[in-house]
Amino acid sequence: MSPVAIGFAGIAVVLLLLALRTPIGVALGLVSLTGIAMLRDVSVAVGTLRSIPYDFAAGWELSAIPMFILMGSVMHNSGISSHLFKAARVWLGRLPGGLAVATNFACAGFAAASGSSVATSATMGRIAIPEMLKAGYDKALATGVVASAGTLGALIPPSILFILYGIFAEQSITRLLIAGILPGLLTAFVYAAMILIRCKLNPKLAPATDEVVPIGEKLRSLGPVWPMILLIVGIIGGLYSGAVTPTEAGAFGAALAFIIVSTQGQLTWKIVKASVIEAASATSRLLFVAVGAILLSHFMALAGVPTYMGNLMEVWSLDPLLLVIGTSLIYLVLGMFLDPLGILLLTLPILLPMFERLQLDLIWLGVLVVKYLEIGLLTPPVGFQVYVVKSVVGDEISLETIFRGVGWFLACEVLIMALLIAFPEISLYLPNLMNE
DSSP: OOHHHHHHHHHHHHHHHHHTTOOHHHHHHHHHHHHHHHHSOHHHHHHHHHHHHHHHHTOGGGGHHHHHHHHHHHHHHHTTHHHHHHHHHHHHTTSTTHHHHHHHHHHHHHHHHHOOHHHHHHHHHHHHHHHHHHTTOOHHHHHHHHHHHHGGGGTSSSOHHHHHHHHHHTOOHHHHHHHTHHHHHHHHHHHHHHHHHHHHHOGGGSOOOOOOOOHHHHHHHTGGGHHHHHHHHHHHHHHHHTSSOHHHHHHHHHHHHHHHHHHTTOOOHHHHHHHHHHHHHHHHHHHHHHHHHHHHHHHHHHHTHHHHHHHHHHHHTOOHHHHHHHHHHHHHHHHTTSOHHHHHHHHHHHHHHHHHHTTOOHHHHHHHHHHHHHHHTTSTTTOHHHHHHHHHHGGGSOHHHHHHHHHHHHHHHHHHHHHHHHOTHHHHHHHHHTTO
């Protein structure tokens, strides 16, 4: 069997193991080490296992990951998110579908402070869904907006997926994080526009309210929110100005989160303990998968799979648009069945050399990839975000109802992705300004 054939056989075995619910890190590492032993010998595989995981895990850039996770855990456990939803509801509640629009933007704000899609949907689901149901909102709309807007945590900085992509693609993590801002805002506003139009055309989806909130109460509702705005502006401003690196921004954000919670009198030993344990646990799981992906990258390089695929693309004379469309289909299909982190680390060793060969901007590609991973969180049959919301609502709302609500947001994603592919400037405008 040729080295390339061994490489493709390894990919097939990985997919099979993932379909059998084998832990991602175990599947990637086991197949990679076996493949390296077949291509070289057992001693080379052992040497690879001895050196590569340490070389990767010792990278200074990776220290941003536990810091951003810790920051999000502190904000999540302190309950500050409830103030964010209350302020959005006070200001936007009288619009058609006002509570759903408020939930959408509250999710965007919390995503920018936590960097976690799961934490965003779980937290906002507990706060917003009961409010919408009590107001007579359609169950599909109420749950669909929480599941869908929660995925903004993967796009709006800080984003763990952008950090990992930047390390693997050897791209500026700062530029990647900044590149996610406009696509994230575009997604939030397209979602809001869809909600407004649907509820205007069909008022039964979201009964209107005649409640008039005095301007004084509106202004007072912003009081508890300013610390979160300070956190978001501090991180993004520090990255954009170059005052802090992504690693320093993670530490700065975590420290600022502790300060904010402390000044509001909510910092307790219970919150500190829970946040540290969550951060350590999530970081361990993530790095275990990442090490498996590094081993897979090494295996693919030894097998010559990236070079083979690149040459194949050249023979087929694929233009950049066709390659982007093909990549889109790959991510959409894999997103229906696999975990986003697993998809990212499984596909990058194969796809990155192709994009480099066609000289496509890898920052733009990073935005597209993260967007597709975000979409994969919503697509059946896996649709992880849907199951997160289902765990919040329990038996009160069926899984089919939540997927039906998410369908409208997936339709919005078709428009959003078309815009991001047709106009790369949406993703690259802010990063390019950093060079001027």
